[in-house]
Amino acid sequence: MSVNTLNSASLKADFPLLGRQVHGKPIVYLDSAATSQKPRAVLEAMTTYYDDYNANVHRGAYLIAEQSTTEMELARQKVQHFIGAPAQEEIIFTKNATEALNLVVNSWGRSNLQPGDAVLLSLLEHHSNIVPWHILAKERDLELRWISVGDDGHLDLSNLDKLLDGVKVVGISAMSNVLGTVVPVRAIADAAHERGAVVVCDACQLVPHRACDVIELGVDFLAFSGHKMCGPTGIGVLWGRRELLEEMPPFLGGGEMILDVSTEGFLPNELPWKFEAGTPPIAETIGLGAAVDYLTDIGMEAIADHEESLTAYALKTLEDRLGESIVIHGAAHPRGGTISFAYRDIHPHDISQILDQHGICVRAGHHCAKPLMRHLGVTATARASLYLYNTESDIDCLAYALNETAAFF
Amino acid sequence: MSGLEDLYREIILDHYRTPRNRGEMECPPAHRGEGFNPLCGDDVVLYILADGDTIADVKISGNGCSISQASASMMSTAIKGKTFADAKAINKAFKKSLSLSEEEEGEADSAEEAETNEDNSVDLGDLQALQGVMKFPVRIKCATLGWNVLSESLEKLNLD
Ligand SMILES: Cc1ncc(COP(=O)(O)O)c(C=O)c1O
Secondary structure, three states: OOOOOOOHHHHHHHOHHHHOEEOOEEOEEOEOOOOOOOOHHHHHHHHHHHHHOOOOOOOOOOHHHHHHHHHHHHHHHHHHHHOOOOOHHHEEEEOOHHHHHHHHHHHHHHHHOOOOOEEEEEOOOOHHHOHHHHHHHHHHOOEEEEEOEOOOOOEOOOOHHHHHOOEEEEEEEOEOOOOOEEOOHHHHHHHHHHOOOEEEEEOOOOOOOOOOOHHHHOOOEEEEEHHHOOOOOOOEEEEEOHHHHHHOOOOOOOOOOEEEEOOOOEEEOOOOHHHOOOOOOHHHHHHHHHHHHHHHHHOHHHHHHHHHHHHHHHHHHHHHHHHHHEEEEOOOOOEOOEEEEEEOOEOHHHHHHHHHHOOEEOEEEOOOOHHHHHHHOOOOEEEEEOOOOOOHHHHHHHHHHHHHHHHHO | OOOHHHHOOHHHHHHHHOOOOEOOOOOOOOEEEEEEEOOOOEEEEEEEEEEOOEEEEEEEEEEOOHHHHHHHHHHHHHHOOOEHHHHHHHHHHHHHHOOOOOOOOOOOOOHHHHHHOOHHHOOOHHHHHHHHHHHOHHHHHHHHHHHHHHHHHHHHHHHO
């Protein structure tokens, strides 16, 4: 154990939902890769906004409107520092990571990609970093290429040079939401940049779990969602290098994103508002700011260390208690706390249904990563995913309940 | 384990462990239909070999959870040897037993529906065991997956 230990058992008390029972049993929440639970501090920040200073931003010249604008822009700075972004203008608030990725594909992609250009993605990608590219590829006649995944759950980078030949943009997930794989983003980004390609990173599973620095990662765009990092739903982030963002046309049009509008046309607003059309999710943005504070206070190093040791405990416990009847899909070290598995030949849907009766929340399905599922040769997996509030006792419950599952089938 | 016994009835588990009419058929002469549950990736493939307006033979393939596969297996035994009209009536009665109407499921049915309206007379038999899914709303989609393929297949076969 490192010096950065955190006490998950007492952290649970920060999360109101984790105090509830499910089917008469204390809840064991193992689905944080889908969405995390929210600490009281986040919920209170949002309630305070509505109770005390609810007003639309960037418009009114009255006190509470100034306050809501200030708080929202403060949240932007918090996010900026959290991911090591050079400037606050580079932080664009979106609805979620999906919208952030669609923004890049539609704005940057549409103005930079020509018929015949190649886009390189990995088989680890979530549908949100696949489907937007498919849509544009069809329209623009682009070529999609894929970095494959080895048996160890890691990307096969042996032919990266060849794959990058003629590639204009690389879309890469920093951590798999299925296998937990930690991807060597820096190495891929450096190789891509040597070829003059732009790198779009889906950091949905990285930012909540590891200290993250966009300069160290070496990417050009970074997308993530607030709801997976203790923040509310309805708020996501796109970070982009200023030079790129400056050149890009707006994505959505409307209020807030303009400097001037006439019957002849419009003049887009400055960064970041050029990309923030309409009234933003103000309470959610402020909630995300509170989530960043919460995580920062605990310390991202401490969170990462906790998840490392808990993941090791989980892998060992499941193997020790369930032996050959459990198969864990990928990933060798380095990996995060997302564990996809098959248990006996019981369908993941049935597993999660029975675990639910024990108060245990795990996900079953394709996890919005069907190309990866096809590659693994499965239609679905059961997935347990860990976060700062999970304990060894949660893992023990999972192992016990899985054993019980076998009794039904 | 309140409720789980209602979901995983012995007859359902039996069909899951030993699916009936499992396999594939050459198309043509057989008709092939397929349905997906986009939520969990389950799929059911239904082969129907028609003789006039009778389902002479039926085969099921695909894979998925116990409920989707058992329900498809049970469906296959219920419709084999039946006329299209009877199969349609069974389908309707089954969905009704889960408090679903064909309309709710988004399959617009035509006026000819009237002729199969005496579905109260349909004896669901073992299929009644699937009513336990009503306590587990997310699983209703699993239970009806194969039946939705049947609806589509019958519509196509009726046109042929
Ligand atoms: C790796 C990854 N990318 C993208 C997403 C999409 O996030 P959202 O649905 O919040 O846009 C998710 C979450 O589901 C994810 O895990």
